[in-house]
Amino acid sequence: xxxLSYVALLLFLLVLGACATVATGPSFLEAKAPPPPNGKATxxxxxxxxxxxKWGTTIFFASAEVATLSEGAFTWAYVSPGALLIRVTWxxxxxxxxxxLQLLIEPDHTYFLExxxxxxxxxxxxxxxxxxxxxxxxxxxxxxxxxxxESCCKYQKALTNLx
Numbered sequence: 001x002x003x004l005s006y007v008a009l010l011l012f013l014l015v016l017g018a019c020a021t022v023a024t025g026p027s028f029l030e031a032k033a034p035p036p037p038n039g040k041a042t043x044x045x046x047x048x049x050x051x052x053x054k055w056g057t058t059i060f061f062a063s064a065e066v067a068t069l070s071e072g073a074f075t076w077a078y079v080s081p082g083a084l085l086i087r088v089t090w091x092x093x094x095x096x097x098x099x100x101l102q103l104l105i106e107p108d109h110t111y112f113l114e115x116x117x118x119x120x121x122x123x124x125x126x127x128x129x130x131x132x133x134x135x136x137x138x139x140x141x142x143x144x145x146x147x148x149x150e151s152c153c154k155y156q157k158a159l160t161n162l163x
Contacts, residue, residue, distance in 0.1 A: 023073035031155035046074035050117035112145035
């Protein structure tokens, strides 16, 4: 009976792995945003490494869904100036906590945001207990962010590029 439980757990974990999405688009240099429309700003959001890696995380600007980023992905969009709440949400089954960041957007500026996440655990018997979870959304220095994105991430198209 115990062996059957281990087999069931292994199959469940394999199914979860099969659900993982991998970013396969062009590089940052190939998919860099053109200059924004007059009076707009550009926001890049990237996910170099955010656990759990098997789950996509959905990005929202205010209440508008922008994109769902896989591990190793980035996207960009144009936004209007003013206060903007940016949220990162995870599927409920991921066990991960959501994150948010409030930005004051200035026209003709470029912003870079990184999604981070940690999900550490240890096994007990046939169960699994998570010991540390949490995610964040952080603004990154625009002088270093393009090099980070070029080395880590592939482009995933936003649902629309104008918010």
